[in-house]
Amino acid sequence: MRKVSLGFLIGLLLPAALLAQAPASAGAGKVAVVDFQKAVTENSDGKKAQDKFKAELDKRQKEFEDKQKAMTEAQTKLQNGDKTLNDTTKADLAKQIDRLQTELQRMNDDVQKELGDLQQQLFRPIAEKTQDVLKAYSTENGFAVVFDISSQASSIIYNSEVADITTEIIRKVDSTPTKPAAAAPAAVPKAADPTKK
Numbered sequence: 001m002r003k004v005s006l007g008f009l010i011g012l013l014l015p016a017a018l019l020a021q022a023p024a025s026a027g028a029g030k031v032a033v034v035d036f037q038k039a040v041t042e043n044s045d046g047k048k049a050q051d052k053f054k055a056e057l058d059k060r061q062k063e064f065e066d067k068q069k070a071m072t073e074a075q076t077k078l079q080n081g082d083k084t085l086n087d088t089t090k091a092d093l094a095k096q097i098d099r100l101q102t103e104l105q106r107m108n109d110d111v112q113k114e115l116g117d118l119q120q121q122l123f124r125p126i127a128e129k130t131q132d133v134l135k136a137y138s139t140e141n142g143f144a145v146v147f148d149i150s151s152q153a154s155s156i157i158y159n160s161e162v163a164d165i166t167t168e169i170i171r172k173v174d175s176t177p178t179k180p181a182a183a184a185p186a187a188v189p190k191a192a193d194p195t196k197k
Contacts, residue, residue, distance in 0.1 A: 029145070030142055030143050031144065031145045031147070031163065032141075032145075032163050032164070033146065033147045033148075033149045033156060033164050034134060034146055034164070034165050035148070035150045036127075036150050037150035038150060038170070039169045039173065043130070044174050045125075045126050046123070046173075053119060056115065057115060064108065067100060068104060071100035071104065074093055074100065075097055078090060078093040078094065081093075129176065130169065130173050132176075133169060133172045133173050134146065137169060146165070
């Protein structure tokens with residue numbers, strides 16, 4: 001009875017072991033990781049885009065700091081001249097401070113939107129090109145899944161350097177010609193106002 005049950009058990013386990021190995025031998029595909037943000041920003045086009053973005057950011061920051069300095073000077077003047085300035089001058093300084101605060105808030109809001117738009121304009125074509133290169137590279141090299149490890153929310157705890165294809169993607173992006181940017185639509189002339197002659 002014992003020989004029958006052992007043989008029966010082996011008969012049950014053998015097909016299970018073969019099935020467990022079937023996906024690997026059938027070419028189930030490999031897994032890789034890429035730091036997509038690094039692949040976008042560290043190729044030659046990405047570096048140029050970063051330089052343009054940083055130059056604009058520095059320019060805007062200087063404008064903001066200059067206006068903030070003018071407001072601080074007005075506040076200091078108002079505080080220090082509390083006893084020596086007449087009421088009209090104090091009121092004018094208070095209005096100037098309020099105006100500068102409003103301008104600073106508007107400037108900050110505008111700069112955030114404009115820099116966000118500029119960032120999209122500069123990096124979107126590079127990200128699209130990188131995505132195309134990544135897809136082609138993954139297909140050529142049999143990667144079934146590629147995880148992006150550039151996000152702080154990445155749930156990948158460990159990856160082997162061998163599985164990181166970021167450097168190879170950067171090389172491929174640099175060697176792939178850039179598609180010409182889509183032409184901006186021509187400005188449509190405004191129709192003449194029929195009420196004005």
